[in-house]
Amino acid sequence: MVDTVKVGILFSCTGPYAAIGRDCRDGAALAFDEAAQKSGGAISFEPVYTDPEGEPRAYLEQARAMLRDAGCRHIIGTITSLARKEVIPLIEKHDGLLWYICPYEGFEANENVIYTGTCPNQHLMPLFEHLLPRQGRRVFLLGANYVWGWEMNRIARDLLRDAGGEVVGERYLPIEETDVERLIADIQSRRPDFILNNLIGPSSHAFLRAYKALGDADPAFRPEVRPVVSCDLTEAEIGEIGLGLSTGHLSVASYFGTLATPENERFRARAAAAFGPGRRLSSFVEGAYVAVHMLMDAVRSAGSDEPAAVRSAIHASLFETPHGPMRIDPRTNHAALPFHLGRIRDDGDFDIIASRPAIAADPYMTASRDGGRSSLRVVS
């Protein structure tokens, strides 16, 4: 007799950030397919896919249906912090486990959530440590008019203050706002050393396209002079911006498809067999793929999908992933993750220009604030 464990897969594959959701869902599906092909074992896994289409209320309704009606005790999903915060109370009520795989702004460590995406001490802090000494300290902050943009820029202001840097401008746009003319004019007059882009979705894409036009007209705004730097821009969205339009700009991730390791070679081969050879692999594809395998491993080793047992199994294990071995900290439920800085290429993939090995997550940034100024050491 085989026990079937149902796993909710909750990503928006339509709506303003659909490209990210599709990568997440595809990564999850790849892992489930791999498990299904390996016959035997006492437990089989069945994904339950839904699409909330970017609507907060739909996240709530679909998560409730997964937990209450479909018998899922684990949900892998949500992309925005808004959706995650929406779903967490339900997860707590049903004593389930949410697997959150996206980079986010930190300041959360819920016992019912496993965090395998990066938080600021894993993306923004090492980014500034690398970039400020090389690129300059006069920074223009751009943000989505929403918690990601607000918090990322708040942390950026603090880091710049401690590093003797300067915020030369700060602007916010709604996620779906694509009128970026004033913003471009502002950047043109203030001439920052680089632009920290915490816009998301269509407004981010529109900005990068408009900035390309600015750079074409005025070489002082070409990416090698004044790059746009993001902490969440991946291979998933480069096609949406338009191939070649964001070339030369930078982004941080714990995984890039071009990562040259034997583990990633194997992953790329499997992904190519499943999706075709042209598919660019992002940290979202990889993150969802890793989360599903981690969940399946933990359920098998715990012999049950009971969340407390699964959590203990996760805390006790070291997982092999395409980005290298990964551990979950029992204190924070966050993954230790490597830092990679990538430069966008014409073909929509990234050249990795700087890396650091796995950094333990510090979601409340206690180490950095504890150390005060010493936290922004230059690492070369």
Added chain:
Amino acid sequence: MTAIPDLVGRRTVILHRPDENTQRLVRQLGLLGLDAHVQWAPLDLEATPADIVLVDADQGWSGLLPWSGEPAPVPLVALLQSEAPGRVAWAISEGALAILPKPVVPAAVYPALVLAVTAHTRATEVAVRMERLEERLRMRPLVHAAVRAIEMAVRCDEEAAYAVLRRAAMKRRITIEQTAAEMLAGVIPLSEAG
């Protein structure tokens, strides 16, 4: 924008019977970089120094906190499940500046601490400012007396006399009230023209 206080390294004392709530609280405080000490006995701040105190407002009694009746010397957060008005009133009278509902939800801990610490800092600043203003108010008659004395000594009008007093105060970097007191006591000569 309001500056967020840095909580890292602050010592917290939780006055509550050890249970699941205190366990969750200690874990979350650890994540926030704070030391936590749990006890269910009256607090002695000398034996157990604390920068922030969290108290069980459901079961707390007067005398549990050492400052009963006085303004709380440290930020106080009330741990509260009850809706009974008397318990809320007890928390307020002990000086609670934020409420953390029970059962404790980890996500509620950080905002409650930040609120309590910020409110306590502000309350302390206001108290200091008020004390200073009250002091000045008490000394106001001295200023009038000094102005009159200057008017007579240098034969000028009230406005000019006040200007003399003010210059003397600025020169010494002390308050006008203090200058007035010193002039009347003869420490500063009345005829001093600044």
